[in-house]
Amino acid sequence: MTQQVISIAIFVIMFGVIISEKIERHIVSLAAGFLMLVIVLGICMKSPEAIWNTLNFKEFVTPSFWYAKTEGAGSSVGINWATIVFILGMMIMVEGMGRAGFFRWLCLTMAKAVRYKALPLFLVFMVTSFVLAMFIDSITVILFLAAVTVELAEVLHFSPVPMILAEIFCANLGGSATMCGDPPNIIIGTSLGYTFGEFLQNTGAIAGISLVFVIAYFFFRFRKELTKGAEVNASTYPEPSSAIQNKKDFAISCVIFGCAVVLLVTHAMTGLTVATIGTFIAALTLLTSLKAAPMLLKKVDYKTLLFFVGLFVVVGGLEQTGVLNIIADFIHQICGNHSYVMVAVILWVSAIASAFVDNIPFAATMIPVIQSLAATTGMDLSVLSWTLACSTDIGGSATPIGASANVVGVSIAAQNGHMIGWGRYCKTMLPVTIITMLISMLCIFLRYL
Amino acid sequence: MIIAIGREFGSGGHEIAELIANRLQIFLIDDKLLYDLSSEKKIPYEELKKYDERPKVPFLSRTVAGYTNAMEEHLAKMQFDYLRKMAEGGESFVIVGRCAEHVLKDFPCLTSAFISGNKDTKCKRVMEKYKLSAEEAKKLMKKKDSTRKAYHNYYCEGKWGDSRNYDLCLNSSQIGVEGAADVILSYVERKQKN
Structure with missing residues (x-):
C-alpha cells in the first residue's frame, strides 16, 4: 500500500511539474x-x-531486440529501449534530410505541381502533411511545411492560418496511421509486439477514412478565404531547386529515406526490429556524411530521449507496484464486460486527456492498463491498442497544447505575425477533432466488435 | 537618451513618462509600440492589446523545442526586438514598462526608474481615473500589479520593483508626478554631465 501511494505521488508530482514548465521535462x-x-x-x-x-x-x-520474425518479444515493463534507439535513429536521419534541403524541396515541388494556386495548394499540403507524418515525426513535418506555407502565403497574398491549422491536424492524423508516425504508436508497437503493417491495416485504415472527412471539413470551412487571392507576379514564385544546397547530399538523403520506408514497411517479413532499423538508418546517415556527422549527432534532441528514459522508469514503477492494475480494475468495474462501453471510455478519456497533457506519458501509462484489461475481460488486446493509438494521437489536435506539432505550427505562425490564440485555434480544431474521434469510434465498433 | 519607467498601477508612472517625454521633446513609447507593431506586422491592434504586458498562462501554454503557443510570449519578444532596434538606431525615447530596464540594460544611454506609491494615494487616483469605488479600485490595483509582476519576472533576471535593477526608485505619493519627473530629469542631466 505504502509503495503504491508513494509511486502515485511521484507520478502526479512529475506530471504537475512537467505541465508547469518550471523545470525542463x-x-x-x-x-x-x-x-x-x-x-x-x-x-x-x-x-x-x-x-x-x-x-x-x-x-x-536479447536477440529478439535486434532480430525477430515479429515484434512479439516486446515488453512493456521498464525502459523501452527499442523506442529510444528507433527515435534516435530517425532523429539523425531527419536532421540529415533537413540539412540537404529535402523537406523544403518537397514542399516547393508540390506547390509548383499545383501551379502555386492557393486552394489546390491547401489540399495538396494537407495530404503531404499526412503522408510525411506517417514516417517522420510531426514536429519536423510542421516545421518545414508551416515555414513554406508562410513564405507562399506572402507571395500569393492569402492568410496562412487556415493552411497551417489544416497541416497540423493532418500531421497528427498521419502520425496515427503507422507504427513510427507518433511516439505513442512506437511505444505501443514495441511494447505489445505489433508490426508496421498491422498498424497500417488498422489505425492506418481509420486514419485514411478520417482523412477524407477532414479534407472536406477544411475545404468547406476555408474555401472562400483561399479563393480570393490577388494577382501575383509569377517571377516571385520560389523554385524547388533553390531548396537544394548540395545535390549529392540531397540524393543521399532521398535514398536513405527510401531505405527507411522500405525497411519499416517490410520489417514483419525481414524480421528486422525497429531498433535495428533505427540503428541502421542512423549509421547510414552518419557514414554517408562523415564531415557533418559530429554536427548531426550534436543536433539530436537528447533531452527528449532522456525524458523518455525517465518516463519509462516511472511508468515501470507504477506497473511493478500494481497501481496500473488497480486503474485497470476500476475501468473494468465501470464498463463491466461491455466491450462497446470499454472502447468508448478508453477512446474519449484518452482523447480528452491528450488534448491537455502530453500524450506520450499518457500512452506509456495506459499500455499496461489495457494489457491488464484484456487479460481480465478477455477482450482482444489489439482492439484496445488501436483505440488507444487513435485517441491519443488524434485527441491531441483539439487544443494548441495537445501535441508538439500544434505548438510548433502555432508558434511559426505567430513569429510571422499571425496570432493564433486558444479561441481561434479551438474554433477550427475542436469540431474536426470531435468528428474524427466519432469516425474512429464508429470504425472500431463496426470492424472489431 | 533612453528613459525606462517601471511602475505600480495607479502610481502615475505613465503621466510621469508623458511629462518627461514632453519636456525633452522625445517619443513616448507606450501604446505607440503596439500601433507600430500592428502596422508593421499587419496584426489588428486589438489583438495585440489582448496579450500586452501579460504573463503566459501556466497550464494553457506549452513549449516544445524552443517553440511556444503562448501569444503573450510572442508579443513580448516582438516588443523587445522593437525596443532593441530603436535603441540601436540611436533613437531617444521614454518607454513605459515592457521590461525595458532589463531589455535595454546594455545601452549606456539608458536611465531606469521604478515608480511606486502609497496605497491610499494610488487608490484615489485609480478611483478618479476609472470612475470606480474604493473596493473596485483596490481589486483592480491588486490584479494589475500581480499581472505586471508576473510578466516582468518571467522575462527578467531581476525582480519587479527591486531597487537593485533600477537607477532610481521613487514614491510618487511623496513628491507628486511633477516632482518625480523633476528628479528623473535632474538625474539624467547629472548622468550626462559625468
Whole structure:
C-alpha cells in the first residue's frame, strides 16, 4: 500500500511539474525515475530484481531486440529501449534530410505541381502533411511545411492560418496511421509486439477514412478565404531547386529515406526490429556524411530521449507496484464486460486527456492498463491498442497544447505575425477533432466488435 | 537618451513618462509600440492589446523545442526586438514598462526608474481615473500589479520593483508626478554631465 501511494505521488508530482514548465521535462522525468527506483522499488519493495527489470538493460543482449520474425518479444515493463534507439535513429536521419534541403524541396515541388494556386495548394499540403507524418515525426513535418506555407502565403497574398491549422491536424492524423508516425504508436508497437503493417491495416485504415472527412471539413470551412487571392507576379514564385544546397547530399538523403520506408514497411517479413532499423538508418546517415556527422549527432534532441528514459522508469514503477492494475480494475468495474462501453471510455478519456497533457506519458501509462484489461475481460488486446493509438494521437489536435506539432505550427505562425490564440485555434480544431474521434469510434465498433 | 519607467498601477508612472517625454521633446513609447507593431506586422491592434504586458498562462501554454503557443510570449519578444532596434538606431525615447530596464540594460544611454506609491494615494487616483469605488479600485490595483509582476519576472533576471535593477526608485505619493519627473530629469542631466 505504502509503495503504491508513494509511486502515485511521484507520478502526479512529475506530471504537475512537467505541465508547469518550471523545470525542463527531461530533468523532471529523470528525477522522478530516480526516486521511483530508490524509494519505491529499493526501499519500500526491497527488490533489486524489480529495479533491474525496470532498467531493462538486458533487452540489448536479447536477440529478439535486434532480430525477430515479429515484434512479439516486446515488453512493456521498464525502459523501452527499442523506442529510444528507433527515435534516435530517425532523429539523425531527419536532421540529415533537413540539412540537404529535402523537406523544403518537397514542399516547393508540390506547390509548383499545383501551379502555386492557393486552394489546390491547401489540399495538396494537407495530404503531404499526412503522408510525411506517417514516417517522420510531426514536429519536423510542421516545421518545414508551416515555414513554406508562410513564405507562399506572402507571395500569393492569402492568410496562412487556415493552411497551417489544416497541416497540423493532418500531421497528427498521419502520425496515427503507422507504427513510427507518433511516439505513442512506437511505444505501443514495441511494447505489445505489433508490426508496421498491422498498424497500417488498422489505425492506418481509420486514419485514411478520417482523412477524407477532414479534407472536406477544411475545404468547406476555408474555401472562400483561399479563393480570393490577388494577382501575383509569377517571377516571385520560389523554385524547388533553390531548396537544394548540395545535390549529392540531397540524393543521399532521398535514398536513405527510401531505405527507411522500405525497411519499416517490410520489417514483419525481414524480421528486422525497429531498433535495428533505427540503428541502421542512423549509421547510414552518419557514414554517408562523415564531415557533418559530429554536427548531426550534436543536433539530436537528447533531452527528449532522456525524458523518455525517465518516463519509462516511472511508468515501470507504477506497473511493478500494481497501481496500473488497480486503474485497470476500476475501468473494468465501470464498463463491466461491455466491450462497446470499454472502447468508448478508453477512446474519449484518452482523447480528452491528450488534448491537455502530453500524450506520450499518457500512452506509456495506459499500455499496461489495457494489457491488464484484456487479460481480465478477455477482450482482444489489439482492439484496445488501436483505440488507444487513435485517441491519443488524434485527441491531441483539439487544443494548441495537445501535441508538439500544434505548438510548433502555432508558434511559426505567430513569429510571422499571425496570432493564433486558444479561441481561434479551438474554433477550427475542436469540431474536426470531435468528428474524427466519432469516425474512429464508429470504425472500431463496426470492424472489431 | 533612453528613459525606462517601471511602475505600480495607479502610481502615475505613465503621466510621469508623458511629462518627461514632453519636456525633452522625445517619443513616448507606450501604446505607440503596439500601433507600430500592428502596422508593421499587419496584426489588428486589438489583438495585440489582448496579450500586452501579460504573463503566459501556466497550464494553457506549452513549449516544445524552443517553440511556444503562448501569444503573450510572442508579443513580448516582438516588443523587445522593437525596443532593441530603436535603441540601436540611436533613437531617444521614454518607454513605459515592457521590461525595458532589463531589455535595454546594455545601452549606456539608458536611465531606469521604478515608480511606486502609497496605497491610499494610488487608490484615489485609480478611483478618479476609472470612475470606480474604493473596493473596485483596490481589486483592480491588486490584479494589475500581480499581472505586471508576473510578466516582468518571467522575462527578467531581476525582480519587479527591486531597487537593485533600477537607477532610481521613487514614491510618487511623496513628491507628486511633477516632482518625480523633476528628479528623473535632474538625474539624467547629472548622468550626462559625468
